[in-house]
Amino acid sequence: MSLGYNRLMRPLATLRDGWEGIERDQARLSTDLSIPESVQVYLDLQGEFEESLRETESFFREERIEYLAEFQRRLLRLCDLEGHR
Numbered sequence: 013m014s015l016g017y018n019r020l021m022r023p024l025a026t027l028r029d030g031w032e033g034i035e036r037d038q039a040r041l042s043t044d045l046s047i048p049e050s051v052q053v054y055l056d057l058q059g060e061f062e063e064s065l066r067e068t069e070s071f072f073r074e075e076r077i078e079y080l081a082e083f084q085r086r087l088l089r090l091c092d093l094e095g096h097r
Contacts, residue, residue, distance in 0.1 A: 047090060054083075 045053065058065070069076075 041053075065076075
């Protein structure tokens with residue numbers, strides 16, 4: 013194989029390895045965080061990406077509305093399970 017091919021493929025391998033690390037962290041965090049901590053992470057991410065979300069709002073409006081509706085349903089179920097409603 014040529015050096016050019018190796019030079020082009022190395023970043024892809026690095027990206028793949030990095031993505032596997034992200035997936036491991038996601039799995040760990042999904043079980044290690046409490047519900048309030050998970051909600052706080054979500055709100056922090058929402059704040060961090062707010063500008064980008066506003067800029068792309070028209071492109072992804074329906075998906076975001078569906079996601080937020082599902083998020084709200086889950087929060088309501090959680091409240092019911094914990095007796096907060």
